Amino acid sequence: MSEQPPPPEDLPGAALRAYRASRPRRRKLFTGFAVLFAVGLGVLVWAWTDQSAFDGRKQPTTAHVEARHGHRGGHTLDLVLTVGGHEYRTGLRDADGRVGQDIEVFYDPEDPTEVTAPGDSLHGRLIAYSAAGTAVGGLMVAVFAFGAAQTRRVARGPWRTGTVTARTPNSFHVEFADGTGTALLRTRHPLPDGYRTGAAAVQHLRGGRWLYVLANRTPLILPASGQPPPTAP
Incomplete structure (x- = not known):
């Protein structure tokens, strides 16, 4: 026997019951976006704090380009720099420079292997990516929360x-x-x-x-x- 539509007085209740039947799937989506927001915010705070600390300590110097390695999406320079009479070797992604050339860099006095090119971020695009993830996750969490509040109001x-x-x-x-x-x-x-x-x-x-x-x-x-x-x- 075919399923009959609910009586008129139960139409809203039947529609809400059908909507709530999909709650487990929405809960999984909400949890995923909440995790994205929390992780993105944590990474953003860490990267921003670390970058701010580096900006407060960094010192300019020159580094010698020993080698250049191409890879998918860019390249890496092998650098040698001298700080306080000690020689340090490190790598720098996607900076301008040719083998045998001396280039301007900023280094961290607490760890001279941490270097950036002038105008570059210590963590590259990590701050931008984590900010985008935080924004998307936060927006979707707000959308789900607003939807849940609307559903409760509509049910009343x-x-x-x-x-x-x-x-x-x-x-x-x-x-x-x-x-x-x-x-x-x-x-x-x-x-x-x-x-x-x-x-x-x-x-x-x-x-x-x-x-x-x-x-x-x-x-x-x-x-x-x-x-x-x-x-x-």
């Missing part, structure tokens, strides 16, 4: 049930049992093919924003727009 209602009459594939009005009804409501989601009339539940959000649920076998809460209900005198 109030919902009203009535009879839908379609005017066009993307517009309809709803008549309630007490003889009142909505103005013409428009939706970006076309009504089912051949739909003319049927039971529905509607909720007015604010201004011209509405939600509606049609009595389908798989009820969905969908947005609509139209005039707000008249204010009681």
Whole structure:
């Protein structure tokens, strides 16, 4: 026997139950974005702090280019620099320089093998990447939190049930049992093919924003727009 649509008074509850059935998948996504935000923020704070400390200590010097190694996405220079009478060897990615040339660098007096080219960051693009990850993760965490709050508010209602009459594939009005009804409501989601009339539940959000649920076998809460209900005198 085919599944029957829920009764009109249970339309919002049925739609919300169907939505909540996907909660485990949304929870996994939320957890993933929360981890991205936390890790990105931690790396960003560490890299920014380390860069700031390096900027406060760094000293200029010249380094001799001993070799240049090409690799996918760039190259690395093998450098030799002398600090305090001691010779240090290190590598520097994607800096300008030819073999046998002396180039300007900044070094860390606490660890002279830590060097950067003038104007470059100690951690390359790490700060930019971690900032981007933090921003994306934080934005998605906020979106999920806002969605959860909206779902709770929508569940509280109030919902009203009535009879839908379609005017066009993307517009309809709803008549309630007490003889009142909505103005013409428009939706970006076309009504089912051949739909003319049927039971529905509607909720007015604010201004011209509405939600509606049609009595389908798989009820969905969908947005609509139209005039707000008249204010009681």
